Amino acid sequence: MASIVGGLAVSHIPAIGGAIAKGLQADPYWAPFFDGFPPVHRWLAQATPDIAVVFYNDHGLNFFLDKMPTFAVGAAAHYANADEGWGIPTLPPVDGNQDLSWHLIEHLVAAEFDIVTCQEMLVDHALTLPLKLFWPDQEVAPVQVVPICINTVQFPLPTTHRTYRLGEAVGQAIRSWDSDKRVVVMGTGGLSHQLEGERAGHINKKFDQECLASIVSDPQWLTQFSDRELVSLAGTQGVEVLNWLAMRAALGAADGPIREVHRNYHIPISNTATGLLVLEPAA
Ligand code: DHB
Ligand code: FE
Numbered sequence: 208m209a210s211i212v213g214g215l216a217v218s219h220i221p222a223i224g225g226a227i228a229k230g231l232q233a234d235p236y237w238a239p240f241f242d243g244f245p246p247v248h249r250w251l252a253q254a255t256p257d258i259a260v261v262f263y264n265d266h267g268l269n270f271f272l273d274k275m276p277t278f279a280v281g282a283a284a285h286y287a288n289a290d291e292g293w294g295i296p297t298l299p300p301v302d303g304n305q306d307l308s309w310h311l312i313e314h315l316v317a318a319e320f321d322i323v324t325c326q327e328m329l330v331d332h333a334l335t336l337p338l339k340l341f342w343p344d345q346e347v348a349p350v351q352v353v354p355i356c357i358n359t360v361q362f363p364l365p366t367t368h369r370t371y372r373l374g375e376a377v378g379q380a381i382r383s384w385d386s387d388k389r390v391v392v393m394g395t396g397g398l399s400h401q402l403e404g405e406r407a408g409h410i411n412k413k414f415d416q417e418c419l420a421s422i423v424s425d426p427q428w429l430t431q432f433s434d435r436e437l438v439s440l441a442g443t444q445g446v447e448v449l450n451w452l453a454m455r456a457a458l459g460a461a462d463g464p465i466r467e468v469h470r471n472y473h474i475p476i477s478n479t480a481t482g483l484l485v486l487e488p489a490a
Contacts, residue, residue: 209307209384212254213468213487214458215247216394216422216451217340219263219333222477224295227339243471243483244340250468250485251341256391258304259350260311260377260457262450263333263395264359266291269325275361276323278373280315281354282308289329298335304351307384311353314380320373330354333447337395350391357453359396359446364434370449371430374456381457394454396447398472399440400479409442410480415472418448419482423467426455444479455486464489 223240226232232241268289270276287300315322338348355377358364365373381390398418401409418441421428429437429452437446458465468485475481 209381209386209388209390211378211381211458211488212256212389212391213250213485214392214394214454215337215341216454216482216484217337218397218476218479218481218483219336219395220477220479220481221293221295221332223336223340224293224332227343228296239473240476240481243473244343246469247341247483247485254391254487255389256350257388258307258353258390259338259393260307260353260355260381260390261334261337261393261395262355262357262374262453264447264450265356266331266333266360268329268331269356272361275358276356277358277365278320279323279325279356280308280312281328282312282324282326283328286328286330286334286352286354288335289331291331293332295332298339299347301330301338301347302351304353306386307381307388308353310384311377311380314383315376318376320376328354333395337393355453357449359449362434364446364449366434367430367432367437367449367452370453371427371456374453375459377453378457378459392454392457394451396450397441397445398448398480398482399442399445401442402444402478404443406442408478410474411440411442411445412474412480414440415480415482418451419470419472419484422451422455422484423465423486426452458486458488
């Protein structure tokens with residue numbers, strides 16, 4: 208059966224793509240963020256995943272406010288990156304793994320998740336920048352991907368509890384896949400940020416720290432909050448932490464306790480408090 212080798216979570220911010228393109232990684236503004244990554248690169252070099260299942264949110268590229276699926280699963284052979292107007296360089300397409308996509312879709316529908324299946328799917332900074340951060344020296348990340356899009360944009364959002372259950376079901380599906388592939392699960396976005404309105408610039412360090420700690424050792428902690436409570440704590444875009452929650456639930460209790468390999472936290476990049484977390488099943 209396929210194995211889950213670990214979980215990665217990281218913020219996704221278009222300005223990061225600009226900094227990479229301009230080679231600003233060592234710039235004093237950017238260094239506290241980019242300096243968090245060498246331990247992740249070392250971990251990936253020994254974890255050698257074949258496939259990344261990525262919980263992320265689309266920012267208007269595939270789904271806009273007129274049609275907004277709560278959960279959507281990619282089943283494409285390739286995922287092209289499209290420019291959303293942030294002025295960041297477009298990255299080369301990444302390959303999908305359609306066998307795993309369809310296995311996940313079968314499993315999720317059988318588990319009564321009414322997902323949208325996407326045989327064509329564009330991907331934005333929420334998928335491409337984490338791959339670039341994790342494999343900076345590769346033209347294309349050396350993994351196939353299965354994107355799982357969670358609505359963090361249009362209310363009502365999926366509940367924290369439902370998001371946790373989705374992650375659990377994805378984890379079970381991966382572990383039941385008849386394959387020798389090594390899978391890493393990822394969650395992108397967050398941590399606290401709000402890009403618009405009277406509270407634009409809102410950051411909540413205390414809540415972010417609680418999120419990081421709970422994702423490691425008390426993953427159901429976030430399920431106490433409603434979507435409105437999450438907005439009030441983390442900001443309108445800080446609700447992207449739902450992607451982290453699904454990632455953590457996919458790692459699951461079935462594999463036993465989780466070991467924290469690495470974390471980083473830095474305020475602010477653009478308008479956002481950035482977080483980075485590497486988890487692996489404890490031996
Ligand atoms: C920013 C953060 C995001 O998560 C995003 O999707 C777009 C922009 C920002 O901080 O600028
Ligand atoms: Fe975002």
